[in-house]
Amino acid sequence: MKRLSNFFSELVRYDAKPFERSKFLARHRTATENLFTSESFEESYRLCCICLDFIWERLHSGHWNQIEFFWREIYSYFSALAAVSLFNAEGNLSECIKLIDYGLIMGIDINCILTRLAQQLHDEIPKSSLLQICDVKTDTDFQQQDSSIPFDKETISIYSDPDCECFLKEIGKELPFKIEGGVNHWPAAEKWSVNYILKQCAHRHVPVEIGSKYSDETWTQEIMPIYKFVQTYFDPKQSTKGYLAQHDFLGQVPLLKEDIVIPDYCFMTPELEGERQKGEVVVNSWFGPAGTVSPLHQDPRRNLLCQVFGRKLLILVPASDSAFVYPASEDPLLLNTSQVDVENVDSDKFPLFGKATQITAILNPGDMVYIPPKCWHYVKSLDPSFSVSFWFD
Template sequence: MAGSAGLWEEVRALLPDSEEELSLALSGEVDDCVPPLLLRARALLYGAAPPCEAALRRLGDVVRDYAWEKLNAGPWRDVGKAWRQVYAYGCLFGALAEVAARRPLEPAVRLCDMGLLMGASVQNDVLARLVRLLQAHLPRAERRSAAPGGAKVPPRARTEPPPAPAVRPEDAVPHERCPSLERFRDQYLIPQKPVVLEGIIDHWPCMKKWSVDYVCQVAGCRTVPVELGSRYTDEEWSQKLMTVNDFISQYIVNEPECVGYLAQHQLFDQIPELKEDISIPDYCCLGEGEEDDITINAWFGPAGTISPLHQDPQQNFLAQVFGRKYIRLYSPQDSENLYPHESQLLHNTSQVDVEDPDLTKFPNFRKAAFQSCILMPGQVLFIPVKYWHYVRSLDISFSVSFWWS
């Protein structure tokens, strides 16, 4: 649906009442030519109502293009927060121009998402508030449609999945149903032993609500980063920005040879509707950090997606919402037998293909003892810090992980 005068008033209400209150303060230095551009765009917003959308769009384009060069000039860790804020303002001005012009809202939603992904928070997270408002005004069909031709995506539809690997009883990760905090701490957290927890997420709304179609409803129009390739160590692995609808259509519904995977650290910040359907496991209170220090990740993709054997620097709860995953775990004590990559970039990742190891090249791999499990919907796997883990999706799968210290 194109924007309307009424929508512009709703959008305008998200901004401060006066021009001076929209401070445009930046957390650092930027080139001298940038502040005048931001001030001109701000003046347009607080001039005519609605503003001159053509001029506002041009300024948004210039600000984004200029900031984009700075964001891509070197390693991401070296990008100053001020330039990310400039990019966010460019996205904000561009999105507002689209609404003021009463154009279809999809480009404005994409601009908000780009600002959320690549920018930094400005004006009390105005981009997050704006995109939520715009999404509510999209026609329902455009929020739901992911299959070719606009057909509704059947929840969890797929051909017969491949058989799951056998898990021998002597190698199986132990299961516990709703252990007390004290028991979890004493039996698993302190000794750093993996365990599959049952019954602790049965109350999550997502366990009854989430499906492929529900993800389309809630997030179909949103732009997210997608990993292309069955595993991140493959030479052909890459990343691409696309809408959730396009991702589901291209990599879930049609089951192509190329594997696409939505592995997102920001998804729940981008789309609060999804975050409202989950909650942080109570056991995280046993950690040393605050709740805000817990990183929540989304993992959504088709069968056949693989996370190579790797280790993470924090404790991990991996919660399975739908689909199944085969997981194999190795103790940090076996690190030398797992042949980590020598490069700094992949030093936390093994060179060994766990399910088809080259024992001539990696002979000591056979010495490494492992545990394994098939993680089923409603189960949560505790992966201790630095524990090596290999993950293969057996079905269309949505998992949520919590990294905590």
């Protein structure tokens, strides 16, 4: 790969403005680039790691939303330079990819350098190594039916390819509804499976939520390679759940993003009142084994939840019934989450929940469900599953 010199050249040309905020890191940027140019790759890598450790502490010095953005930019820069230096020093592909993925997860994709670099490095991994990982199990080995959830039939309104007029009429009701086969035209609907994801991304690192649901005290997160995530948490014998949830995985791996299409419905809504501006469509991925749960919660924007493979059960409560769902008011981070376990409702503790309108839906491969803003929804995977959500205004 010619020592990845093209990526190094792009990094050297990267705008230095973020480094104006830290003279310490600006000096280290110059030093690492000079070391690389003189082919002192091990020293360049070592110095990059010192900078990454320093920035890591700053990134974890408070609430994520309060961290100044320039720290994320600089973290991504040194992640990319560390990977290029390490590749030239040792050729350790897996560790180089890990460095890049940490840069993407904790930082940003500088001029698309990091996503392109990660893909090129992953493409260099011998196919025999990928096949050995992927052939450990087939998709049928991951199947795990979950019949413990009480539901008789779907009560959600169902449509097939609604036109703009029908879609706008339905969203005006502020109730959820399902569009059957709404994403059957995606290349992902035909191509994707657990093994396909492994073959494309086995050594890519992603943040995995560990625990039955994020509202539990024992819940935690860990960044790990996709193959470890699948081998560990997709095993039907594994009692602990692992979930790649609400993560911009497709932005991290543009090769997969090419297989999905932002639904036209995301651009059909009327203009917002007053001077409020519509935000960008936010795309997130949800990938995990059977039994993963998102507890009953609400989101601030419209949502189209689209199913690529596997099935999911949804239980939805309209925003108009919010008085009956008991949000977790004692924890500021869980104000959008209900205290009620919809599978095992404690009627003595939550007596009003029985008054809430519960709408049930089964999200099959190719389907999408429209979820209005502030509509409460509980989601459980019935099979190994990959979903894509689109938040829009």
